[in-house]
Amino acid sequence: MPKSSSQVPILELRGVSKRFGAVQALSNVNFEVYAGEVVGLVGDNGAGKSTLIKCVAGIHPIDDGEIWFEGRRVHIQNPIDATNLGIQTVYQDLALCDNLDVVGNLYLGREQTNRLPLDEVTMEKRSLEVLHNLSVSIPSVRTIIASLSGGQRQSVAISRAVMWNSKLVILDEPTAALGVLQSKQVLKLIRNLREQGLAVIVISHNLVDIFEAVDRISILYLGRNNGVFNVHGTSQEQIVAAITGAEFGNNNQETAQSRQRKGGSSR
Amino acid sequence: MSTMANDPRLVSEESGSLLQRWWQRFRQADLGSLPIIVGLVVIWLVFQRANDKFLSPLNLTNLMAQISALGTIAVGAVLVLLLGEVDLSAGAVSGLCAAIMAVLNVRYGVPGPIAVLVGLLAGLAVGFFQGFWVTRFKIPSFIITLAGQIAWVGALLAVLGETGTVNLRDNFIVALAGTFLKRDVHNGELYSWIVGILFIAIFAASFIWERQRRRSAGLQFTSIGGLIFQIAIVAVLVIGMLLITNADRGLPSAMVLFIVVLVLFDFITKRTIFGRHIYAVGGNVEAARRASINVNFVRIAVFGLASALAAFGGILAASRLLAVNQGAGANDLLLNVIASAVIGGTSLFGGRGSVWSALLGALVIGSISNGMDLLALPSPIKFMITGGVLLAAVTIEAVSRQRRETAGR
Numbered sequence: 001m002p003k004s005s006s007q008v009p010i011l012e013l014r015g016v017s018k019r020f021g022a023v024q025a026l027s028n029v030n031f032e033v034y035a036g037e038v039v040g041l042v043g044d045n046g047a048g049k050s051t052l053i054k055c056v057a058g059i060h061p062i063d064d065g066e067i068w069f070e071g072r073r074v075h076i077q078n079p080i081d082a083t084n085l086g087i088q089t090v091y092q093d094l095a096l097c098d099n100l101d102v103v104g105n106l107y108l109g110r111e112q113t114n115r116l117p118l119d120e121v122t123m124e125k126r127s128l129e130v131l132h133n134l135s136v137s138i139p140s141v142r143t144i145i146a147s148l149s150g151g152q153r154q155s156v157a158i159s160r161a162v163m164w165n166s167k168l169v170i171l172d173e174p175t176a177a178l179g180v181l182q183s184k185q186v187l188k189l190i191r192n193l194r195e196q197g198l199a200v201i202v203i204s205h206n207l208v209d210i211f212e213a214v215d216r217i218s219i220l221y222l223g224r225n226n227g228v229f230n231v232h233g234t235s236q237e238q239i240v241a242a243i244t245g246a247e248f249g250n251n252n253q254e255t256a257q258s259r260q261r262k263g264g265s266s267r
Numbered sequence: 268m269s270t271m272a273n274d275p276r277l278v279s280e281e282s283g284s285l286l287q288r289w290w291q292r293f294r295q296a297d298l299g300s301l302p303i304i305v306g307l308v309v310i311w312l313v314f315q316r317a318n319d320k321f322l323s324p325l326n327l328t329n330l331m332a333q334i335s336a337l338g339t340i341a342v343g344a345v346l347v348l349l350l351g352e353v354d355l356s357a358g359a360v361s362g363l364c365a366a367i368m369a370v371l372n373v374r375y376g377v378p379g380p381i382a383v384l385v386g387l388l389a390g391l392a393v394g395f396f397q398g399f400w401v402t403r404f405k406i407p408s409f410i411i412t413l414a415g416q417i418a419w420v421g422a423l424l425a426v427l428g429e430t431g432t433v434n435l436r437d438n439f440i441v442a443l444a445g446t447f448l449k450r451d452v453h454n455g456e457l458y459s460w461i462v463g464i465l466f467i468a469i470f471a472a473s474f475i476w477e478r479q480r481r482r483s484a485g486l487q488f489t490s491i492g493g494l495i496f497q498i499a500i501v502a503v504l505v506i507g508m509l510l511i512t513n514a515d516r517g518l519p520s521a522m523v524l525f526i527v528v529l530v531l532f533d534f535i536t537k538r539t540i541f542g543r544h545i546y547a548v549g550g551n552v553e554a555a556r557r558a559s560i561n562v563n564f565v566r567i568a569v570f571g572l573a574s575a576l577a578a579f580g581g582i583l584a585a586s587r588l589l590a591v592n593q594g595a596g597a598n599d600l601l602l603n604v605i606a607s608a609v610i611g612g613t614s615l616f617g618g619r620g621s622v623w624s625a626l627l628g629a630l631v632i633g634s635i636s637n638g639m640d641l642l643a644l645p646s647p648i649k650f651m652i653t654g655g656v657l658l659a660a661v662t663i664e665a666v667s668r669q670r671r672e673t674a675g676r
Contacts, residue, residue, distance in 0.1 A: 095557045097550035099618035100543075108547055109558030117538040121480045128486075140487075 008071040010199040016065035043220035058082035086167035094157040151182025314638035324514035335521035336584035338629035341607040343576030351617020352408040356415035361581025362596025369433040369591040379439030390578025398570030444586035449517025549617030610660035
C-alpha cells in the first residue's frame with residue numbers, strides 16, 4: 001500500500017490560524033493527511049471545518065502558521081495555487097452542469113479538440129476508463145447529469161476531481177444529500193480513491209459514514225484541535241464527546257500522537 | 268425504491284435500438300422536437316383545407332423566402348437564450364444595420380459588398396457593447412437590451428434622415444435575397460441539384476466517419492439501420508425542398524444563406540469548445556466559472572454574434588423588400604423572433620435547445636402568417652392567433668419540463 005511507503009504527509013498544517021474580523025475561526029490548528037489515507041474532519045457547526053478546507057483550497061489565505069505539501073513548505077494564496085499543487089475540492093453543490101452529459105462535465109473547462117472540433121471520441125474513451133478504474137457505475141457516459149441519481153452525480157463530481165493528476169481530494173459532506181444506498185455507493189468510491197493512493201479529506205456530520213470510510217478522525221472544536229482518533233479502537237461515543245467538547249483531547253502532543261496512532265493502524 | 272446504478276429506469280434509458288430509445292424518451296416526456304413537427308403538419312393541413320394554394324410550389328417557395336430573415340435573426344436569439352439571457356434589441360438592431368448598409372450604398376456610393384460588411388460589423392459592435400454592459404455592471408440583459416431596442420430605433424431614424432425610406436438598387440444587395448436559382452441563374456437548377464447532392468454526401472460522410480471512429484475506439488455506435496435512417500431524413504428533406512422549389516422559380520438564395528447560417532452555428536454550438544461553454548454557462552454559471560471558463564468572454568461573444576445575426580437578417584429582409592424604411596425591424600418582428608426560438612424548443616431558462624429550433628419556429632410562425640395572408644384574414648385576428656400559438660408552444664414546453672422533472676430528468 002502506498003500508505004506505509006510514504007513517511008512524509010501529503011498535506012501538513014502547522015499552527016494554522018485564521019481570523020475574520022472579531023471571530024477567530026481557526027487558532028493554532030495542526031492537521032495532516034498521508035497518501036493512501038482517508039481522514040475525516042469532524043466538528044460541530046461553527047467548529048471551523050469549512051474554514052480549514054477553504055484555507056487549503058485557496059479560498060481563504062491563512063493568517064498564521066505553515067502549510068506543507070509533500071514535504072515542501074507552500075503558500076496557497078488562491079484556488080489556482082491549490083489546483084496546481086494537485087488539491088481538488090468537491091463542494092456540496094457539486095458544480096455540475098445539469099444540461100451536459102457525463103463526458104461534458106468530466107472535461108468541463110478542459111475540453112480536448114481534434115484541431116477545431118471537439119474530440120468526443122477521445123474524451124468519451126478516457127471518461128469510460130476513469131469511471132471504470134474508480135468502479136463508478138453509470139448507465140451511459142452520454143446521459144445528461146439531470147437524469148442521474150444523487151449518488152451518481154456525487155460520483156461524477158468526485159471522478160472529475162481525481163482525474164487530473166490530483167494528489168489530495170477534499171470532499172465536503174459527500175453523503176449529506178444522499179439516501180442509504182447512494183451513500184454506500186459514494187463511500188465505496190472513497191475507499192477506491194484510497195486504494196489508488198490518493199489522500200482524501202472527508203467532512204461529514206454522519207458518524208456512521210465516517211466510521212465506514214475513514215482511517216483517522218481529526219476533530220475540531222471552536223476553531224481548535226480537539227484530538228485525532230484512529231477509527232479502530234474508538235467508539236462513536238468518544239467521538240461525540242470530543243465533538244461537543246465534553247472530552248478534551250491532547251492538544252499539545254497532537255502531531256506526535258496522531259503519528260503514533262497512524263503507525264499502529266498500518267496494516 | 269432503489270436509485271442505485273442498477274435502477275432499471277436508468278439502465279434502460281440509453282440502451283436498445285433507436286426506436287426503443289425514442290419510446291423511452293416519449294414516456295419520460297422528453298419529446299424533443301416531435302410536438303412541434305406534429306404541430307407544423309397540423310397547421311399546414313388546416314391551411315391547405317382552407318385554401319388549396321397553400322401547399323403549392325409557388326407558395327412554399329414564397330414561404331421559404333419569407334422565413335429566411337426571421338429565422339436568421341432567431342438563430343441569434345437561440346444563442347442568447349442558451350445562456351439563459353434574452354435579447355430584446357434584435358428587431359431594432361436588424362433595422363438599424365440594414366439602414367446603415369442602405370444609406371452607405373445609396374447615398375455615399377459605397378459598393379454593395381462593403382456596405383453589407385459594414386452593416387454586419389455594426390451589428391457585431393452593438394452586440395459587444397450590450398454584452399459588455401450586461402457583464403461589466405451585472406445588469407439583467409432584459410433591461411440593457413430593452414434600453415437598446417429604444418435607442419437603436421432612434422439611431423435608425425437618425426441614419427435614414429428626413430426622407431425616411433431608402434430604396435435599394437445595388438445588384439449585389441438585391442441579389443442577396445432576391446435570387447431564385449432556377450429563374451435567375453444560368454443552369455441554376457442544375458447547380459442546386461449538385462449542391463444539394465453534395466450537401467447530402469457531406470452529411471452522410473460525417474455520420475459514417477463518426478460511426479467508424481467510435482467503432483474503432485471500442486465505443487457504442489449507431490446501428491446500420493439508425494445510420495441509414497439519419498441519412499435518409501437529411502436526403503428526403505433536401506431533395507423534397509429542391510423538387511418543390513424547382514417546380515416554381517427555384518431555390519431562393521435567402522433560404523440558401525439561412526441554411527448556411529444554421530449549419531455553421533450548429534457546428535459552433537455543438538462541436539466547438541466555445542459552443543460547449545455556451546451550454547455550460549447556460550446550465551450552471553457557477554460550475555462554469557469554477558471550471559475556469561471565462562464566463563464574461565462567452566457572454567460578450569454571444570451577444571456580439573446574436574446582434575451580427577440580427578444585422579444579417581435585417582439585411583436579408585431589406586434585400587427582399589428592396590428598401591429600408593422607418594418601420595424596419597419594428598412591429599412584431601422582435602416577438603416573432605423570440606417566439607420562433609421558443610416554439611422551436613429552446614428553453615427560456617438557458618442551457619437547453621439547438622439552433623435548429625430557429626428553423627422549426629420560423630417555419631411555424633411563417634406558415635401561420637403566410638396562411639392567414641392567403642385567407643386575407645384581418646390583422647387583429649392574425650395577431651391573436653399568433654399569440655395563441657406562442658402560448659400553446661410555451662405551455663407544451665413547460666408541461667413537458669414539469670413532467671421531465673418529476674421523471675428525474
